[in-house]
Every structure is written in C-alpha cells, then in structure tokens.
Amino acid sequence: MDTVKLIQVIVLAVIEGITEFLPISSTGHMIIASSVMGIAADPFIKLFTIAVQLGAILSVVVLYWKRFLQSFNFYLKLLxxxxxxxVFGLLFSKKIDALLESALTVGITLFVGGIILLFVDKWFNKPTIKEEKDINYLTALKIGFFQCLAMIPGTSRSASTIVGGMSQKLTRTAAAEFSFFLAVPTMFAATAKKLLDFYKEGHRFTGEEIKLLAIGNVIAFIVAMLAIKTFITFLERKGFVLFGWYRIVIGAVIIGLIMTGHKLDVI
Incomplete structure (x- = not known):
C-alpha cells in the first residue's frame, strides 16, 4: 500500500470525524486539506471525502442506538x-459539484457563518422543545429546509440544521441531536449517489482503494464518536461563540491566501 496515500487518507478521515458533527463544515475543511496536499483533483479522493461519511454515520447509530429503536414516528420525522x-440535491447536483471545487466559496461561507454563530445563542434563547419526541412534522420539515443551505460548501450541515432547530424553539442539545439523526439518511443518500456517479463515469475501485476506504471509515467512526460526546458537553456549557470565532478566523485566512495569489481551488 502506498504510504503517502495512506497518510493522506488518515488525515482526511480524522478531519471528517472531528468536523462532521461540529458547526464548522467538514466538507469545507476536507476541500482545503485535500487542496493543500495537492490531491483534490484525484477522482478517488473526491469520492473518498463523501464516502468516509459512512463511518461518521455509524457513530451516530451506535451512540444513539436506543433512539433508532423508537416508534415509527421517529423515522417519519427524519423522512x-x-x-x-x-429534492434540492437532485435538482441542483451539477451546480453543487461546481461549488465543491471552490475554496473561495468555502472561505466566504465559513466567515459569514461564523458571524451568525456569534449571535444565535442570543437570538434563540427561549426554547420550549427539549426532546426529539416533542418535534412535530412541520418543525421537522422546516429544519429540513435549513439543511439545504449546507449544499453550499463551507456552510456546514450541522450548523444549518442546529440553527434551524433552535429557530423552531429547540434547545441547543435537542437541536444538535436531531441534526445528528438527520445526518444518517442525508449522508447515506449523498454517499450512495456519489458511488453511483463514480461507477457511471467508468471508474472502478482497485484493491488498494477499497482498503483505504475501509481504513478511512473506521478512523472516521472512532473519531466521530469522541467528537459527538465532547461537542454535546461543550455546547450545553458554552454555546456557539467559540465555533463562530473559529470559523471567522479560518475563513479570513482562506480568503486572505486566495486574495494574495495562493491557489487553493481544485483544478
């Protein structure tokens, strides 16, 4: 197995595990990381950054397995x-793919999203919904529309759905957990579509690539489990301000690098 490729895959898997459920954009971080490593244009790496989400999905199912054995209404809400x-993904898939190749888009959305996170705790400070079972179908649908914002890379699916949940009177913890649950069908569907597209384009996995996918998903699974537990504890105590400042700093750095002539975009 190519040692360099293995190291690159491990780095991306760790980034995925840490960032997938935090409101800081896992896709944005992996786009930048793969660009910096000079591998962003590799068809396998493009697929890997999506397929490695399966490991993160499994971490949610394992950590919250009792929730997934609840009533049928739980699954209807997720649906x-x-x-x-x-719907939006199918209608605008080509435009979304084009945006995924823009580091500048990532920088801008990280920066703007960071500013928003500085204020969400003050904007939505009177929650009335503390548990998933109290979320009705209309509220679930509204949160689903917020999730569509995450199709712009750098926005963060987690941030979009958590803020969407808080806007609908969910507590920070309830909004975060519903965001985790919603990630399961969303990320599974995105991965399945990318795999299908990969094969339609005539690509086939080599034995080494299958091993790299397996290793990446195992790492993402382990790291994501740790990240979720840490995130929930931190969110309950501190809120979103620190994540907001982090996004602002990272976004500003990316924009600054691009404006000074550094090429981060996928070519």
Whole structure:
C-alpha cells in the first residue's frame, strides 16, 4: 500500500470525524486539506471525502442506538426533514459539484457563518422543545429546509440544521441531536449517489482503494464518536461563540491566501 496515500487518507478521515458533527463544515475543511496536499483533483479522493461519511454515520447509530429503536414516528420525522435536501440535491447536483471545487466559496461561507454563530445563542434563547419526541412534522420539515443551505460548501450541515432547530424553539442539545439523526439518511443518500456517479463515469475501485476506504471509515467512526460526546458537553456549557470565532478566523485566512495569489481551488 502506498504510504503517502495512506497518510493522506488518515488525515482526511480524522478531519471528517472531528468536523462532521461540529458547526464548522467538514466538507469545507476536507476541500482545503485535500487542496493543500495537492490531491483534490484525484477522482478517488473526491469520492473518498463523501464516502468516509459512512463511518461518521455509524457513530451516530451506535451512540444513539436506543433512539433508532423508537416508534415509527421517529423515522417519519427524519423522512420529512430529509425530503427538501433530497429534492434540492437532485435538482441542483451539477451546480453543487461546481461549488465543491471552490475554496473561495468555502472561505466566504465559513466567515459569514461564523458571524451568525456569534449571535444565535442570543437570538434563540427561549426554547420550549427539549426532546426529539416533542418535534412535530412541520418543525421537522422546516429544519429540513435549513439543511439545504449546507449544499453550499463551507456552510456546514450541522450548523444549518442546529440553527434551524433552535429557530423552531429547540434547545441547543435537542437541536444538535436531531441534526445528528438527520445526518444518517442525508449522508447515506449523498454517499450512495456519489458511488453511483463514480461507477457511471467508468471508474472502478482497485484493491488498494477499497482498503483505504475501509481504513478511512473506521478512523472516521472512532473519531466521530469522541467528537459527538465532547461537542454535546461543550455546547450545553458554552454555546456557539467559540465555533463562530473559529470559523471567522479560518475563513479570513482562506480568503486572505486566495486574495494574495495562493491557489487553493481544485483544478
């Protein structure tokens, strides 16, 4: 196995595991990381950055397995919330793919999203919904529309859905957990579509690439489990301000590098 490729895959998997469920954009971080490593144009790496989400998905199912054995209404709510992203994803898939190749888009959305996160705790400070079972179908649908914002790389699916949940009177914890649950069908569908597109384009996995996908998903699974537990604890105590400043700094750095002639975009 190519040692360099293995190291690159491990780095991307760790980034995915840490950032997938934090409101800082996993896709944005992996676009920048793969660009810096000079591998962003590699068809396998493009697929890997999506397929490695399966490991993160599994971490949610394992950590919250009791929730996934609840009533049928739990799954109906997830379906209702998933529909907007499914429709928008199918309608605008080509435009979304084009945006995924723009580091400048990532920088701008990280920066703007960071500013928003500085204020969300003050904007939505009177929650009335503390548990998933109290979320109705209309609320689930509204959160689903917020998730569509994450189709712009750098926005963060987690940030969009958590802020969307808080805007609908969910507590920070309830909004974060519903965001985790909604990630399961959303990320699974996105991965399945990318795999299908990969094969339609005539690509086939080599034995080494299958091993790299397996290693990446195992790493993403382990890291994501740790990240979720840490995030929930931190969110309950501190809120979103620190994440907001982090996004602002990272976004400003990316924009600054591009404006001074550094090429980060996928070519």
């Amino acid at each position: 209702v919330a998933f529909i907007p992203a499914a």
